[in-house]
Amino acid sequence: MNEQQVVEVKNVSFKYEKEWAVEQVDFSIDKGQFLGLVGPNGSGKTTLVNLILGLIKPNKGSIQLFNQPLKHFKDWREIGYVSQTSNSFNSGFPASVLEVVRSGLVSRLGMFRFLKREHTQKALEALKIVEMEEFAKSNIGELSGGQQQRVLIARSLVSAPSLLILDEPTVGIDEKHVTAFYELLARLNKNHGITLLMITHDIATITEHATHLVFMNRTIRFHGTPEEYNQYNGNEPNPIYGHMQQQLNHMEVMS
């Protein structure tokens, strides 16, 4: 057992119907890592994250969170999650931005404890981080897609989780706020020791910020540090996604 391990995925396979969406995936995330998970569309990234969160159950293999088997894991307040589509929420819902962000504290509070004024303060701070505090009183349904996404990021931050899982969180967010967002993630990771797992298609940016990278296409194709990746890649940074795909195909031929 490794005290440092926040997530451990052991030989996990999963299929929705016939085809394996995730096959024999085996990796772990240590405390303090910032892991970027990359792969083409349909490569099983979201599926893997859903497995880690216990939203679906693996057909084979096992998963541990904070050294506890997923089945017995209860401490959900340690985990913050932003899902891929901001439409996962009920878009006609008549809630204010502040109410939505405050709802991120539900896991931290547990049952029979109530949201108080100090929690509103926390929610406002989280909104400030994503520069949405001026919209605190607006109706969530009346915001743009990117603004909604920033609110949902604030919701995942408000409970001060020690593991933050983000599935393409920057989709639909403008460039200025993407940069700010990456800076924020780096800060959370370095200064607060928050472990990060982030899915993205933006290889260039994630290579700059992450401490570790995993490339997957149903199975894991690469797991290492950005330096190792760049070396592997002939010291060329890899800004173009198509190029990455060639790389993956190349690896497929080799394996």
Added chain:
Amino acid sequence: MLEGFLKYEFLQNAAVTGILIGLVAPLLGVFIVVRRLSLIADALSHITLTGIAASLLLEKKVTGINDWNPVFMGMTFSVLGAVLIERLRSVYKNYEELAIPIILSGGIGLGVVFISLADGFNTDLFSYLFGSVAAVSRSNMWTVLIITFTVILLVFLFYKELFVLSFDEENARVSGVKGHWIHFLFILLVALVIASSMQVVGILLVSALMTLPVASALRIAKSFKQTIGLSVLFGEISVLIGLFSAYHLSIPPGGTIVMTAVLILILTMAYKKINTLFLIKVGV
């Protein structure tokens, strides 16, 4: 109505019960509407009718149960219907909404059989269908009072869980909220509130009292708490005006309550229209 209120016990019963359901029906209605479960309210109200019919039949055919309270039988059926809907929803995973027509039509079918066997197409039945200012007994009023307290207490205790469940089910699960359990509790409360409301608004119009005030509130509310507050306000206005006019016109209150709710809905829609027109004019 006021001097009548002081003089007649039945009016007190109807008014107090009306005020209570004007509060809890829209309160639960908010969660029903935002979770797109409006049809469940309809299914449960119809299964309540089956319970009433079963009670009428038993009263007729079995000697010795004359002071059977049909409302309790209605509640029992409503709660059983809720359990059944949840079972069916897990059986038909990909066609969850199928549970509703199954229960709804099954309930009415059985109800019609019971009513016919009991020769029960009479004024009693009429007052269950469309509500009545005279049908609420003192003991039923107390039952509704207890149910009201239970509902308010539980909604208060589980407010934040109900909120996340309604807003983002996936996130609720990741937050460790015991969704199934809370959902089940919620559906049971809905069943009880429907059976309570039936005495005043009538089976056919119960779901309207749960959804119309919410539909109006949704037009203007800026937050979830506001939605709840406005829904309850509109619910109370509808019940009070509805009961008052029903008493004076000597007609079932179900119709007048729901028509008041519809009027409020029209007014809120007009309010929004005028408001946006005005904002466009001043160039905001």
